[in-house]
Structure formats: C-alpha cells, structure tokens
Amino acid sequence: MTLECINPSGLPIPKTYSQVVVAIGTKLIFVAGQEPEDTHGKLVGRGDLAVQARQVFANLGRALAAAGALPKHVAKITIYVVDYQRDHHLPIIEEARVSLFGDHKPADVVVGVANLSPGYLIEVDAVAVVD
Numbered sequence: 001m002t003l004e005c006i007n008p009s010g011l012p013i014p015k016t017y018s019q020v021v022v023a024i025g026t027k028l029i030f031v032a033g034q035e036p037e038d039t040h041g042k043l044v045g046r047g048d049l050a051v052q053a054r055q056v057f058a059n060l061g062r063a064l065a066a067a068g069a070l071p072k073h074v075a076k077i078t079i080y081v082v083d084y085q086r087d088h089h090l091p092i093i094e095e096a097r098v099s100l101f102g103d104h105k106p107a108d109v110v111v112g113v114a115n116l117s118p119g120y121l122i123e124v125d126a127v128a129v130v131d
Helices: 049-066 086-101
Strands: 002-006 020-024 027-034 074-082 107-113 122-130
Touching: 020 074, 027 049, 049 074, 049 086, 049 122, 074 086, 086 107
Parallel strands: 074 107
Antiparallel strands: 002 020, 027 122, 074 122
16 A cells, blocks of 8 residues: 655645645545544543544544554545634644654545534544555
C-alpha cells in the first residue's frame, strides 16, 4: 500500500493534514463514524470536547485494527463537530488527532453540525487503503 501525501504549491501547508492524498492499494476500508463512547456504548466526557476527541480517535484506532489497518493506512477522515468554531475547537481536535496519527497526515474535512446524538460533540469517520 502506498499513500502519497501532497501539499501543492499555491495552497496553505497544513500542520495536521495533507491537501491531497494519492492511495494505491488493493483493499479499501470504510470506517463508520466513531463516537465518544466507551465499550458499553456510554458517552464519555459529557460537555468536554478534549475528552470526547481523545475517545473518538482511540475508537477509530480500534476500528482500523479490527480491519487489519494501521493509522498510517488512512487516506481521509471526516470530522463532525457540534457548533464548530475553528479557532477554539481545532487545537483541541488536532491534539487528539496527533495521538492516533503521529506524523501521518491523511486528507480531512471538518464539518460544523448543529447536533449529533444528545451530549455528543464530535464524530469521525475514515477511509483507509491497505494491500
């Protein structure tokens, strides 16, 4: 599996994601939106985006592992955040994201939403490519 992360000239160079990811592999893995829940399906970190973000990215790591993928195989993620305010929320999300991905920078999109499940502040889905 090969992922080529590209930041074209003329576009900003992001700290935690790539503008373009070219994926070459034989198996696509689509991970459903991961929510800030423990193994019993109970919400963790009510009202605390940092706690919820850490849980979501940890859950994403577990989901990837179950499919035989590693974080480095992720080509793209979508991050849904309730009442998204970039300057306030992005540093919190980036810290949790780096805890899973380290230096790997999949393409992403952050979508502000009015609501998720009651009390839920963040959800993340992913697409990975492996051989």
